[in-house]
Amino acid sequence: MLVVLRQELYDGSWNDMETDLRARLDGRPYIFKLAHRIADDLDRIRRLRRFEQSVGADLTDYVDIEP
Numbered sequence: 001m002l003v004v005l006r007q008e009l010y011d012g013s014w015n016d017m018e019t020d021l022r023a024r025l026d027g028r029p030y031i032f033k034l035a036h037r038i039a040d041d042l043d044r045i046r047r048l049r050r051f052e053q054s055v056g057a058d059l060t061d062y063v064d065i066e067p
Contacts, residue, residue, distance in 0.1 A: 007060040014049050
């Protein structure tokens with residue numbers, strides 16, 4: 001899901017996605033449950049980025065986002 005969102009909402013940029021999520025996380029007021037989910041997603045993004053870098057691939061190349 002994060003790979004698809006990165007492509008669809010952030011033009012394929014992990015940096016833009018992380019910046020947006022961190023901004024939402026730092027905003028007040030926020031719902032704790034949502035903040036916890038964002039923190040989890042930021043961790044997933046870090047892992048996905050490392051994976052992409054380690055194998056030299058862009059995961060969006062392997063996701064069909066057409067309905």
